[in-house]
Amino acid sequence: MRKSLTALASALLISSVAVAQKVEFEEYTLDNGLHVVLHQDKSAPVVVTSVMYHVGAKDENPERTGFAHFFEHLLFEGTENIARGEWFKLVTSNGGHNNANTSDDRTYYYEVFPSNNLELAIWMESDRLLQPVINQIGVDTQNEVVKEEKRLRVDNSPYGNWITEVKKNLFKKHPYRWAPIGSMDHLDAATLEEFRAFNKKFYVPNNAVLVIAGDIEFNQTKELVEKYFGVIKRGADVPKVNIQEDAITQPIIATAEDPNIQIPMYITAYRTPSMKTRDARVLDMISSYLSGGKSSPMYKKIVDEKKMALQLFAFNYAQEDYGMYLIAGLPMGDTTREALQSEIDAEITKLQTELISERDYQKLQNDFENRYVNGNSNLESLAENLASNYLLYGDINLINEEINIYRSITREEIRDVAKKYLNSNSRLLLDYVPAKDESAK
């Protein structure tokens, strides 16, 4: 039995050498600094038009948090050529759909249309950059919408605040210490002039990448891009955050309360290096190994066998300047923090001292390869990957080469990286607990 499995594994290894994927693209930069990436795929008459701006929550003034996310809303209010409230109608009545999202590092807008509406999409996105209408009506409207969103997703949502609490404790200097949703007081206090200034500073072509992917002709697309985006003026250079955190040398012990929960969440969090580093990739594999799926060692032992936790998960929160490696568990019954922690630590220690098995390693490789391949299988995610590979990772070729990094990670490296970062002296232990009941007092 063992023998046949080994034979199978080696047969699989041999066949894995040859194949590689090849996503082809063209890239160039307009005179105004806008970087353009074009990917042609004529298999379906669809085109994705997206712009990623290199502005996120970390670029905000600490007295005006929430601005980046607020802009994601504000920039749907309309432009000089698109009347207020018309944006979404324009998209659906032309057979498309659209959306946007904001992180600590960037803000992303996109439209998906049948390919005969390529020009419409370019017109819309370029007008948003060239001449958005930023006025008091729009600010007031979106202020209400954002507050509603915060109530829904954060304030009223069980466990809605835990990542924010982790960030607050893990970062002392770096702007990762606040969350993209930001402060409602800051947003209320902001003047129209401040919003306009934010737009002028960050929403400039030299701070963005335009990705057009799908059923396109290169020449025609380039002409349209030049026609609509070419007229936009270059902005001033955009300063980048450059703030270093001090190393964590003592465990940080913290507690946070959530009025919406009944079961505490015990969080173990480590500050890790930028997602651009190789070590961050190794940590990705570690999280997948430890708690990815029901057959992972941590899940199997703590949830399935010992029934100490209702739920347990680990993941590597990869970001541009720093990452976070997070392990969180919901204790079952009266399992204590200490008991849960010692099980978690035992698994980490094992990972730091022993090599994972060959079969687990190969399964991990298969898992990452599947994930990677499927991650590029639809045009929307492919476009976003192209944008973030260029803008955040600084290497657009990762679209084809990223998998090679994972393939080259060895079992020894997994052990060593676990040893290097998952250190009990440099971590945060956060008890995210139910708020004390006021009425019980």
Add this chain to the structure above:
Amino acid sequence: MKKILLFASALLLTISVEAQIKRPQPQPGPMPTVHVKKPQEFTMKNGLKVMVVEDHKLPRVSYMLTIDTPPYVEGDKAGVSSLTSAVVGNGTTKTSKEKFNDEIDFLGANVSFWNTGASASGLSKYSSRLLELMAEGSLNPLFAQDEFDKAKQQAIEGLKADEKSVASVAGRVTDALLYGKDHPNGEFVTEQSLNNVTLGDVKQNYATFFVPENAYLVVVGDVNFKDVKKQVEKLFKGWKKASAPVATYPEAKDVAKTQVDFVDMPNAVQSEIALVNTVNLKLTDKDYFAGLIANQILGGGGEGRLFLNLREAHGWTYGAYSSLGSGKYTSKFKSSASVRNVVTDSAVVEFVKEIQKIRTEPVTQAELDLAKAKYIGNFVMETQKPGTIASFALRTKTQSLPADFYENYIKSIEAVTVEDVQRVANKYFKADNQRIVIVGKGADVAGTLDRLGYPVNYYDPFANSVEKPVFKKAAPAGVTSKTVIENFINAIGGEKKLKEVKSLSVASKGSMQGMELTMTQKQTNKGQSMMSLNGMGMEIMKQVVTPSMGYAVQQGQKQDLTGDDLKEAQESSKLFDELDDLKNADSFELTGIETFNGEEVYVLKKDKSTVYYSVATGFKVAATEVVEAQGQTFEMTSTYGDYKEVKGIKIAHATSLPLGPGMSLELKVSEVKINEGVSDADFK
């Protein structure tokens, strides 16, 4: 002079950059065509047709085996094909289930099997292993008795869980009436028919229908035609040539004149309305595309007329839609919605009006354009999805489509005219030959149906014709709300005994989606009440009400009850509320006698609540509350049964608790304590 001009133009230039730039909205280009990759094909001697689409963009592969089986009637063994689907794929005669699944997991692949096909997908570097696994599972399935028993048990449980579901009864009855119970589309699975199926029948079903004559294997991905051909020939060579029998069954016929078919479900809080007629519309018919657009305009989505009318204009339903079937076999045209009981007849009138209107009046150009844009948009987005190439290739074969069908799809949609829409609406939306199937609460609805002007027929939930039931009759002389309440109090022990009760504690057990649940209810005669629902070692729901306060905790979220909510909760927190009701018996209206779950009941109404008392035993059988949430009205029904005596008082030992529309929790009482086990601390 020249200098000034230059200066002026420079100024103009800067102004034009700073000022708003007017740019007209671009017009769409010509409609794109879909470039469907053409498969390379070969046919094996046993009849299996293989289509391979090489697509090297990503290193992955998908296999889909489809056996194009003509419809057949399963008769008194209805359910045999779904049981076959459940059993195949659980291990093979060569490999145990565990080992088989473990390998799929290891490869990170997806592999599944059913009674007329199989599929596998994953990384192309494992393409040959994946095909081996799929072939092994397809051709050497293990028919284990325990897997069969498990599948059957699950199917029976599924039926039971659906027994009171108005929507599933509606689906079953609609098809049974439209096609006939002896038609493949009209027959349905029952507990009896499932019990008739043996493992031998499943094996037989597999042997008869899992055959290569009309089988298609579509391979898409980063593979090479020559390799695939070689491997398929090797793996599927042993699949013995055979073709599935072509079954005969009576053709479905529409009714000669539109009629209403009503099924009474006393627990229905909404009426399910479906207007149906049969349709024979092949994808190759010249009406096909016009049919798609006509349906899109009538009821294809949130912009459809049915939606705009029944939901947006009237607010009667969450959604109203229509669908037009197509294909090489008979299918149906259906317009449907779930509406509040009281608007059932009005909703039918609007359905009929909309169907008539699209038949008699031309649609507007704007409607046509929007429907086309939406339809083309959706189609185009669809073509982008993985799997579409395979399904296009397959449908081209099974539906005998011209090779350029999908290339010309958008063009064909574009060509549809206002006149086409009206013509096909007349042909396929058969306003004069429809069955209007309504499943709802007869006591509320049935009286209004005669007004519609169509003949009304009555059926039971299994589509058997029945006499018009008596939904409601007057209570006999002498019976009043007061005597009904008195009767109940006497039936459970009498006023004197009930007044001696200071506290009541009831523990019960139930299960939901496999999770064991326990519920504790405690009440006192001081107006205190506590209810707590627990499962998986945690509290899922809790409510505490006292004369001074009240709160509810649900999934960790605590909410204080205030205002009217608190008042209502306090009013319903009384121990044996009938004792109080008796004093105000006049505030209840005795509306008559109805049937509840097959039992005659007196119906007492007050504001938003209705209580049902058994005519025969006097016991309270059920109580409903009308609840409004998110603009929708629901009735929440609790039921009470299996009354057993505890310390001289009869307590319902089988209850059901409403959890939401169409969802309830069945509970069996495990322990009742009277005047013990309850203290003030329980109501903090």
